[in-house]
Amino acid sequence: MMEKLKKIRAGDVLVVGTSLVVLLIALVWVGYQEPLVIAPKDGFVSKDPYVLFSIEKGSVLLIDETPSFESPVKYEIKNQTIIHLKPGVYYWKVLGVKESKVRQLRIDSLVDLQLREKEENYQVINAGNDELKVSFKESDTLLRTQILRRGESANVSGNYVKGEVYNE
Amino acid sequence: MNKKILYFVFVMFILIELGEFSSALGITPGASGADYVAGGKESFTFTIINSEKTAQEVEIDLQGELASNMAVDKDIIEFAANEEEKKVTVTLIMPPSMPPGLHKGQLVATQKKSVKSSGQATIGAAVAVAADISFFVPYPGKYVEGKLEVSGNEERKQFRIPIINRGKETINKVSALIVVYDKNQNEIVRLNTNEISMNPGDLREISALWNVNVSKGKYLAKAVLNYDGEEVLLEKEFEVGELELELLDLFVKDFTLGGVAKFNLLVQNKWSEPILDTYAQMKVFDVAFNELADVKSALYNIPAGEKTTMVYYWDTKDMKEGTYEANVLLHYAGKKTQQDVKLQIGKDSIEVIGLGRVIGSEGKGLGSTTTILVIIIVFLVLLNVVWFLILRKRK
Numbered sequence: 001m002m003e004k005l006k007k008i009r010a011g012d013v014l015v016v017g018t019s020l021v022v023l024l025i026a027l028v029w030v031g032y033q034e035p036l037v038i039a040p041k042d043g044f045v046s047k048d049p050y051v052l053f054s055i056e057k058g059s060v061l062l063i064d065e066t067p068s069f070e071s072p073v074k075y076e077i078k079n080q081t082i083i084h085l086k087p088g089v090y091y092w093k094v095l096g097v098k099e100s101k102v103r104q105l106r107i108d109s110l111v112d113l114q115l116r117e118k119e120e121n122y123q124v125i126n127a128g129n130d131e132l133k134v135s136f137k138e139s140d141t142l143l144r145t146q147i148l149r150r151g152e153s154a155n156v157s158g159n160y161v162k163g164e165v166y167n168e
Numbered sequence: 169m170n171k172k173i174l175y176f177v178f179v180m181f182i183l184i185e186l187g188e189f190s191s192a193l194g195i196t197p198g199a200s201g202a203d204y205v206a207g208g209k210e211s212f213t214f215t216i217i218n219s220e221k222t223a224q225e226v227e228i229d230l231q232g233e234l235a236s237n238m239a240v241d242k243d244i245i246e247f248a249a250n251e252e253e254k255k256v257t258v259t260l261i262m263p264p265s266m267p268p269g270l271h272k273g274q275l276v277a278t279q280k281k282s283v284k285s286s287g288q289a290t291i292g293a294a295v296a297v298a299a300d301i302s303f304f305v306p307y308p309g310k311y312v313e314g315k316l317e318v319s320g321n322e323e324r325k326q327f328r329i330p331i332i333n334r335g336k337e338t339i340n341k342v343s344a345l346i347v348v349y350d351k352n353q354n355e356i357v358r359l360n361t362n363e364i365s366m367n368p369g370d371l372r373e374i375s376a377l378w379n380v381n382v383s384k385g386k387y388l389a390k391a392v393l394n395y396d397g398e399e400v401l402l403e404k405e406f407e408v409g410e411l412e413l414e415l416l417d418l419f420v421k422d423f424t425l426g427g428v429a430k431f432n433l434l435v436q437n438k439w440s441e442p443i444l445d446t447y448a449q450m451k452v453f454d455v456a457f458n459e460l461a462d463v464k465s466a467l468y469n470i471p472a473g474e475k476t477t478m479v480y481y482w483d484t485k486d487m488k489e490g491t492y493e494a495n496v497l498l499h500y501a502g503k504k505t506q507q508d509v510k511l512q513i514g515k516d517s518i519e520v521i522g523l524g525r526v527i528g529s530e531g532k533g534l535g536s537t538t539t540i541l542v543i544i545i546v547f548l549v550l551l552n553v554v555w556f557l558i559l560r561k562r563k
Contacts (some may be wrong), residue, residue: 009246015555019548026544042327047196050510050522070373071328084508084522087198104214109198111297114457115191122293127219127457130198134295150508151451151495162276 033057033097044105049087049129051105054080058094067091067102087130087165113163115156123157124148126163133166191295192220192456195277199300204271208262214299216254216277218247219456225280228256234301236274237261244280260301268307268334274298303384304334306368310398311335312342316391318406319382320439327359328375329390329402333366340365342395344402346376349388356382366395384409384440413446413498415507416475420518426485429518431463432477435498439469444469446500448478452511453493454558460492489513 005016035058040051053061060157063086064072075083077094087109094100112128126148136143138158146154147166194217202210216226226245230238241257258275278296314331327346333339343363348356350466361374386407412547417434433448445467465480496507509522 011555015552019552023544023548026541049508065330066371066373068372071326071375082209082510082521109192109194110217111198111299112192112194113295113297114218114219115293115295118331124293124295125457127192128194128198129455149506151453151457151493151506156293159293160278160296161293162278162298164274164298165300 011029030070035098037094037096037100037103040103040105041123042101042103044103045108046106047108047110048127049084049107050082051085052082052106053077053092055094055100058096058100060095061092062095063090067104069093087088088130097143109165111165112161113161115161121154124156124161124163125153126150128163131166133161134162135162136160137162145150182188191222191224193217193224193226193277193279193295193297194219194299195275195299197299199302201302201304202260203260204266204303204305205263206262207264208302210262212258212260212275212301214256214258214275218252218254221247221250221252223249228260228278229276229548230276230542231276231298232273233271234260235508237263238273238275238301240275242281245277250375258301260303262303266305268305268311270302270304272300272302274300296427307334309335310396310399311339311340312339312366312393312395314344314391314393314400314402316346316389316402316404317495318389318404322384322409323379325379325406326375327361327391327406328373329361329385329391329393330371331393333368333370333403333549336368338367339367339395342366342372342374342393344374344376344391344393346389348378349390350382351386351388356387361391380408382408398485404505409438413443413470413495413500413505414438415498415505415523418496418509418520418523420520423484423516423518425487425489425513425515427483429482430483431480431485433465433480433496434475434476435470436475437472438471441470442471443500446470446478448480448497449499450480450482450495451495451497452482453495455493457493460487468492484513487513489515506510 036056038054041141056079059077061075061077062069062072075081085107087107089106091102093102093106109130110128111132114125114127116123116125124134127148133145133150134148134154135145136156136158137160143158149153190484196215196217200212218224224247228240228242228245230240237260239259245254274294276298279294298407303424312331313333314329317328318325320326329344331342340361344361346359346361350356357378359376359378361376364372364374366372386405386488389404389406391402393402414436416436419432420429423429437443447467448465450463451459454460461479463482465478468478470476490492490513492511492513494509494511496509509520512519512521
């Protein structure tokens with residue numbers, strides 16, 4: 001009888017002990033699986049719209065304009081990916097076995113106008129990173145305004161060209 | 169004397185005719201804002217960029233509604249040749265009281281006179297760039313601003329409403345009822361969004377999904393945004409089966425620097441009918457945004473729903489290894505879509521970067537720690553139950 005009881009207790013110890021060991025291993029394994037985020041660092045600020053995301057142990061990148069990730073854009077990512085982002089504030093995280101922490105980055109808008117001579121005319125080029133509203137004036141009189149996307153150009157009229165971020 | 173004047177006019181004429189005139193001016197960030205604090209003081213730093221690195225004078229000016237409330241630390245900036253950027257700080261004193269809403273001023277940087285490296289003063293239009301400085305005075309009580317946005321494809325549409333709490337009070341419940349109408353104003357479907365709460369100044373989103381079961385065409389979505397009993401109507405027209413060419417991939421194979429690069433542009437016709445006479449265009453720029461190439465593909469007819477590889481060629485003679493900015497444009501059915509990329513040119517490869525592959529725009533995520541742990545714990549509990557209730561009883 002005592003022998004039987006000892007065997008049962010040994011069995012109890014084995015089952016409970018094995019369960020605890022498995023649970024411990026699982027916890028350690030899950031902890032190790034947290035995506036390792038190399039770049040960009042949290043709070044990254046740039047005027048370059050091309051952002052390098054460098055990660056390990058993750059496969060999906062989520063980017064959203066709100067920290068609650070209510071409608072994120074998902075990107076497939078393999079260690080390194082460069083993504084083009086419009087100026088603004090973004091929140092991002094990486095999904096793998098586990099989720100990474102939420103990080104923030106900001107792309108500052110760059111208003112950059114370049115004036116070039118082309119075939120006896122002047123052209124203005126949007127060399128910034130955002131859509132611009134460009135005003136053409138002659139001695140304080142507004143001649144016209146034009147919306148220029150990044151890399152787009154327009155013929156200059158008047159003697160004053162002003163560019164500012166275009167807000168719809 | 170007359171000869172001298174004639175000579176001067178002649179030299180100026182030649183310089184103007186032959187000179188590759190170029191000037192540039194930039195400012196970053198293009199917009200800055202602050203929370204309104206009555207009588208508060210806020211400083212903003214902007215960077216004025218002389219991307220052509222020419223010697224030039226830039227005049228700094230404050231304009232707009234807030235001009236009288238702002239001060240700038242410099243009126244004139246002098247760039248020496250090879251100087252690329254300089255900082256300007258604007259201090260804003262917020263008035264003790266302002267009507268609710270958006271209030272804006274501008275920092276304007278204007279070229280006064282630029283001098284080319286040869287010492288020749290340039291002529292032509294003055295270039296100015298402006299940065300917005302703004303703050304928002306909250307409305308008394310409860311007040312929100314929202315915008316209805318529609319995304320997705322022919323099978324599934326997502327209605328998103330980004331909302332900002334512009335009022336002084338917390339909003340306990342914000343949600344919306346979205347009604348979709350066809351072109352004859354017949355109601356198609358009613359959708360309820362999720363419900364959230366918002367603190368003053370919060371930016372959040374509510375959304376609803378629609379499994380599309382209607383024919384292709386134009387539709388109108390009307391959203392009644394309800395926040396603690398107050399209502400706002402938002403509207404957005406959208407298409408099911410949008411006339412759209414989607415840029416899927418861009419790659420170059422078998423390339424040697426100096427030779428002709430063959431660009432393969434994979435596009436998909438998302439429309440229900442063929443898209444005719446479409447073509448691709450690529451513009452390549454150097455660091456100073458000088459246009460190095462402007463190449464176009466032949467005309468393509470792309471069958472409905474199908475993927476096609478459009479091909480165009482670029483002669484890389486005189487090009488050097490490095491990274492270049494490029495705009496890839498698709499021209500079709502009177503529309504134009506643009507994708508900005510970078511071309512990383514090596515001795516025997518061109519890598520296109522910046523085309524991150526989007527795999528979705530909805531949903532919250534994949535697995536989580538909790539899910540994995542719950543599975544493990546459930547498994548261990550079951551194992552123990554089996555042992556204590558079944559196997560132990562047998563013994």
